Amino acid sequence: MAPSYLISPPTAPTRKLTILAQDPTVCVHGHILTAEAEIPYEALDPGPRGHRVGVIDFDSSTGTLYRPAAVPVRISNRVESVLGDPAFHAQNVYAIVMRTLARFEFALGRRVAWSFDGHQLYAAPHAFQEANAYYSKQDRGLFFGYFNDERRRRIFTCLSADVVAHETTHALVDGLRERYTFPSSPDQAAFHEGLADVVALLSIFSLPNVVEALLDEKAPKGEGLFIQRASLTVARLRETALFGLGEEVDPRRSALRRSVAIPPKATILSEAEYAEPHRRGEVLVAAMMNAFLQIWRSRIAKLGDGRNPRLYRETVAEAGRRAADHLLTMAIRALDFAPAADLLFGDYLSALLTADMEIQPDDSRFGYRATLLKCFASYGITPASHHTLGDNPGVWEPPDGPLSDAFVHFESLRHDPDEVFRFLWENRKALRLDDRAYTRVISVRPSTRLSTDGFTVRETVAEYVQILDVTVSELGALGLTPPKDMDRWLKVTLYGGGALVFDEFGRLKYHVRNRILNARRQNERLAYLWRHGAFSPAEKPARRFAAMHRLRASGGVTPFTDAEVRYGQVF
């Protein structure tokens, strides 16, 4: 006999847990700003440990394991209460990870797996004594450090909502595009950092009451329900805590990471300072967040009757919330339209534009795509695609045909990598896949969206990669030009790949690819990797995110410590 099921679920599908809206320094009228994060309900074990994330509070600097926490944890708004309770820290981390995960799943309409083998991501809220925090695939976890600042106050990175959301995003993007952590181009490493910041920044806007509080936090108390229109200029908004990241984590407290303030310059990406991935990622953030600001501003301009100098604070916040919401969904969905390997900023822009066009063909009301194009262009980033569909420049073009779906089963194509490969194989000439390379379909996933007529459309996205192992001496025959001082016998691995988007009928709508033997890209990549010592035999796939964040905190490599020793320079 089949087991009995409960007729209806025991509780609501979501629950609310208290988190810090930004970090313990962000106070409004003397109280730490908290928020109620709404996250999927689940039966939790102490930790808290749930089906996707489990907090294990191990401090490797002291070799201490702290007791698993039982949520919900209640705290007062007093700083001591917040700082002194490890259970609250655990709850904060758990809730923000779940919130970020839920946001991705909402945008994509499906579950988002971690990139490692396992359902649960670990998180250590007091992992070590150092001003650092990182995601590590091989350790299946998020690690949050703690440290004493200049005034001897203890700072916990796990209490910074930005940092937790940022690290969670690394884990999520790694689950969606695992090739992005392989060394490739300055843009690719920068992309991970940039997108993580964008998610952290835009996520704040969906926290209830937070935007209202931070709009003009520096203004004297008493404005209450209203806010002066005059204080809502782009410049003033830029200065608020809403656009600053990781204030406490940066030792120079007065100069926190406020990428949105980077002045636009079309040549900025060719400057030496912006060659370093963490700095370069800030340009992506600047482009996105300035686009967001402009859209928010134009929404605000439409509020009220234009003559009243005051607006309802809540309405202004709501306008921001909607703009942030739309952009965040766009930013996440764009991953499905981004190439599987060797990402450049221009690729991501085309992916953004295409993803948005699919959801909302008419851009005329708020001009999201037009604004994005403009803002990205101001930082010298243009779409990788030169195609235009109707009024939409920069979107991906449809694949070359004619394509054959003979012998391919529609139902299987929606979930089976072998079926997708069958399709690739039949159409390899048309799709211009090099059949010398090892080709593998690494994922097939559903992508659901609401069409403009209210119907649910279920499409399929798939990723494949291509790998070619050759020696430098063979590159010439493949049409590539390696750097002159590379040893002839050195082994190199070339990567290519693509993202496939099939429509609801199983027809290929988009093929976003990197041809494995695209001379320009591969030559640039080889030159970049060669210069940065990536071919050194001792090069191990290290815990890259940790090193990246450390580099950011310390300002980069110094003239006395430069880890980039090129292969062949030493014995």
Next chain:
Amino acid sequence: MVRSSKPTGTTVRAYQVGFGDCFLLTVHYPARDRHVLIDFGTTGTPDGRDKERLLAIATDIATRSRGRLDAIVATHRHKDHIAGFDTAGIESPGAIIRSLKPRLVVQPWTEDPKARTNARAGVQKRVKNFRAALGDMQTFAGHARSEAISLARYAKGAAAPLGFLGEANLANRAAVENLMRMAPNDYVFAGGPTRLTRVLPGVKVWVLGPPTLLQAEGIKRQRRSDPNEFWQLQADYWRLLAGHVRESSRPGLLFPARHAVLGRVPVDARWFVRHAAAARAEELLGLVRSLDTALNNTSVILVFEVNGKRLLFPGDAQIENWEYALGQPKNKQILKNVQLYKVGHHGSRNATPKSLWRLFETRSTTASRGRLTTILSTMGGKHGHEDDHTEVPRKALVQALRRESAYFTTQELGSVPFAANAQVDD
């Protein structure tokens, strides 16, 4: 030049200090030999009796120099180069050296407490920040060493190298003070002058390293839009890392003890705890290696020329320091005819870049007059691993040294005799 002040030859006496450097450079003159002690320290002697060894060496130096040392060169502040100047205890090697009344102590500009530079004030601030960072790096090294102890419980393999490197980078205040006080100090920089020439008549001395901040910043790859901000960030970063150590010698518990789990790690947490500890050890090792490199790159690089014969003493300078030096055409001319090369950083991979090795025109695969002599002061099994090619001394390098030079290593010395001489004749 007066005949009595024309050198008649040179002897380099290499002492067995295990992992470390200690060389007595003697320039012979008709009237009186002049002696320069180049480094004196160790992080581990073959028999483990470091203190005794250093005392014996100090005594030998006193004997050989007939109670009068002319100059000391402390290439950089690492323990394996300055431990012998320590004055702790009733009888100390540092006190013996001091009693030899050297006339000059040569150190890199990074050691100058007044952070003097002949550039503008803005640069002086950068120099102060850089020096502060160097000091904090050493404080942090101590912290890393303590953490290694607690990590060893969960990740033994990763903790061991951490312990060694941490120890090697600890500050040695007594030695540093002794060096500062025992004689007038000469702080040198690449391309700059040195008062060694006054102490050694008829001898030319070139300083090839370390580069000043301005010189280092001039290297194309390093150019930044705001070097002031960069060095401020560096200083802040290392101060932060070092800062918590001042609270206590070991980091304490974050929260009251009642929050902690005692006893064995619960089975469901074990995988993660092991991994977290290993990850931390690897991270710390990366940090400590980075600061170890920074300190190595403050090394003084000297070339002495006696009667046309050149001797190269680069301390532990690594590829970054050499990058600047080798970028100057004048230096390439100087280095072409080096007769004696004290192998950098105990034979590590990064301290003898191929571009440097290939410059030496005196290399030869056959024993001949004028063939390059190389001296390596080192001990195997202390530093680095073969699997990632970081072993010190580096096998491939030693092969090249053996093949193309008259090669000598202190590893062949053992405990007795504990030194050997190399003559550099006309």
